[in-house]
Amino acid sequence: MAEAHVTSLRLCPVRGLKPLPLQAVLLRPWGLEGDSRWMIADTSGHVLDTRTCPALARLSVRVAGHGVLLGCAGLRPYHARPPRRGVPMQCLRQRGARIMMRDVGDDAARWLRRAVGIACRLYWLPAPELVCTYFAGSTHFAQTLAETFPTWVSTDLVHLSGGGIVLAGADKSMLDHGQPFALGSAVVRLSAQINRSGGGAAQAESASPRRYRVQVEKAGMVWVGSRVIQRESGKVPGRHAGGSVLADSPLRTQQ
Secondary structure (H helix, E strand, O other): OOOOEEEEEEEOOEEOOOOEEEOEEEEEOOEEOOOOOEEEEEOOOEEOOOOOOHHHHHOEEEEEOOEEEEEOOOOOOEEEOOOOOOOOEEEEEEOOEEEEEEEOOHHHHHHHHHHHOOOEEEEEOOOHHHOOEEEOOOOOEEOOHHHHOOOEEEOOHHHOOOOEEEEEOOOHHHHHHOOOEEEOOEEEEEEEOEEEOOOOOEEEOOOOOOEEEEEEEEOEEEEOOOEEEEOOOOOOOOEEEOOEEEOOOOOOOOO
């Protein structure tokens, strides 16, 4: 039997900035815990990344409690915290999608202006499990963060531009078959990468996709070194600890 396991985990706390390597992360139904909860947008509400604003490559980011710590050479780090509940939601745009977020405030905007040299603002997503995103030119509404900014699985880092999970030794038939399997204490299904056309239609990227979209059937922890097992009977070998099922024996894919 071929053995598959997690070799890398990457998280993008601020969408569009360099992803962070992790040793373990909680995989929730809407994606990796803390992924894509923060975004930087210009004054017209368009979400920025290093392609549309190369100066963002100057920034570093790390998770700091419930917020993020932004860094830039020559500046004191800025600790961004979620804005208070009463701050109104604003509509941001990214590649045809519209997503509602909260402005972090003027202090963050001033720090970003000094760091990247253009007027832009930092935004925070309060409830990733309750996102309602409109895709321009279609009747499709995404109901969670996972639909708007999905978590990806790939067999190498090259095809993960942002956050995601890298597997080694994964059998292609397992990845393409769409059957549920255990990934750490989470249970997931995979589907081929999807691109949206201008009319909103979904199309497979190619006959041999290089990354797969994650659909979470059961939330749980994933850690580097996690074994993968095809899930046929509905139960995953393991033990209960703190409410989570933790694998205590090597898990192998079913041929």
